[in-house]
Amino acid sequence: MKKQFRLATLLVALGALMLTLSGCGKSLSQQDVLQNDRKANTITWGVKADTKLFGLMDVRDNQIKGFDVDMAKHITRHILGKKGKAKFIQVTSQSRIPLLKNGNIDAIIATMTITPQREKVVGFSNSYFDAGQSLLVPNGSKIKNVSDLNKSGTTVLGVVGANSVQNIKKFAPKARVLELQDYAQALTSLKAGQGVALTTDNGILYGMAVQNPGFKVVGGTFTREPYGVAVNKGQKPFTNEVNKAIKEMEADGEYNQLIKKWFGNVPGFNYKELER
Incomplete structure (x- = not known):
């Protein structure tokens, strides 16, 4: 009887604990991304690693490099300050939204066109690159x-x-x-x-x-294919900070410097059309 009583007591306690955790806990995708990133002093970005000029793995140092990567680094510094860190996770066109929805990344900056269909699933910043x-x-x-x-x-x-x-x-x-x-x-x-x-x-x-x-x-x-930074739905404070950072980059010349760095010497590509 004592053993049965102890077992019943243990099960009740475990049940209460599970209810408490389920009531108080939030999935990573539901938490305040901006608040979490400021605490960690880090923004985790989903970027491509197979797309030259935007995000390509450099086998010499195993670093992903490109326009999207540089944009992420600059946006991070504008939001978190000069000591803010940008962390990168490799994504593909197929995996990027699932990784965002699961909370594995805070934002996608990976040649992602803003479309009405995608806006039903994720939120977007203003366009940061107008492709076609x-x-x-x-x-x-x-x-x-x-x-x-x-x-x-x-x-x-x-x-x-x-x-x-x-x-x-x-x-x-x-x-x-x-x-x-x-x-x-x-x-x-x-x-x-x-x-x-x-x-x-x-x-x-x-x-x-x-x-x-x-x-x-x-x-x-x-x-016309305007690229935007994709974030989870409901992350308005984070989205506002991204939009603010992009505007600041355009105003102080950072944006045009990155456009010229990555597209200025590409044969046949009119990078002047992209400058803001």
Whole structure:
């Protein structure tokens, strides 16, 4: 009887403890991100590591480098001060929103276009980069613009989770879209002839063209793709601080310095159009 009584008492105590924890605890994604980051003096960013010019892993020092990474570092200092730290976690077009929703990262700065569909799931800062969708093709390709893709049997390469895939279905509905996991796989598929063109935002494609002289960007831009910093819904104080930081960077010339640093020497890319 004593053992049964003790067991019953223990179970009641454990039940009460679980109720207390479930009532008081909040998931990471529900907590005040700005308050937590100020306490930790660190903002955790989701960035790409396969996208030259925006976020690419440098194998020489195992550091991710690019325009998005530098923007994150500058925004962090504006929000937390000069000693504020920016922590980076690698994401893909497919994984970035789940990682944000799970609280693994505080914000996404990874060539993410602001769209009405995505705004139903996450919050966005104001645009920090105005891209447009283009095409990457081999030198000598007969593909000149998006209308050339609108033929039955034509295969266009894209990346899972990228807005560009849906855009191609609108502008070239007869084309078949083959979706790869990341840009490295998509480029490999293009080189292997598995598609006639790779499509995504022009800044990303120019980065690929710089690394691969046998390919070029064609077709101009047939969409407008404003990039924003994505945050969890309900994180208005954090979003306001990000917007404030971007405005300060534009006002003091930091923003244009980063644009020139990453896009100023890219052949064929008019970086002056991006300056603010």
